[in-house]
Amino acid sequence: MYFAYFYGVKYRLFLILILGCFSVVFSQENQTQTLLKVKTLQEKKIEYNKRNNGESDGYRLKIHFSADRSKAKEVKTKFDAKYTDMITYEDYQQPNFVITVGDYKTKLEAYEALKKIKDEYPYAFIVKSKIRPMKLN
Structure with a gap:
């Protein structure tokens, strides 16, 4: 009985750690996409300003x-x-x-x-x- 309880706790702890790692990986990927979007918008703004002489x-x-x-x-x-x-x-x-x-x-x-x-x-x-x-x- 004690072994089954301990095994269940280890299993739950393992699942929590794995899910935590996935969430960190996905949040970093999302941050990278956001930075790429910001960089793209900045480049578009620079190009727009060049075409319109800054106006x-x-x-x-x-x-x-x-x-x-x-x-x-x-x-x-x-x-x-x-x-x-x-x-x-x-x-x-x-x-x-x-x-x-x-x-x-x-x-x-x-x-x-x-x-x-x-x-x-x-x-x-x-x-x-x-x-x-x-x-x-």
Whole structure:
């Protein structure tokens, strides 16, 4: 009787050890697959950035557009003087000169910035655009 009990305990202990070893092996295999997926995603992101010159999809605020170039430059200069923390862009989209502001990843970020300038620029609105990545200090 004692022998049968002891044999059963050894058998159970052996099973627990074997199952424990398998779980460690499978978890290491899963971790390896995860690392490969991360590396693949990083490579895809690098390739995407090379194709798009580092620009990505995002939002800007359009504060002015008109056919008068001097008026557009005046608006840009005035905006730059008042809002030094926001980047301004001057583009020509035939037949208008367009002044856009900021580089926002999400529409919510753009909306927060729009609320800050809406009193002075009531006709400003959010537009989809290619944005430049933020510069790190």
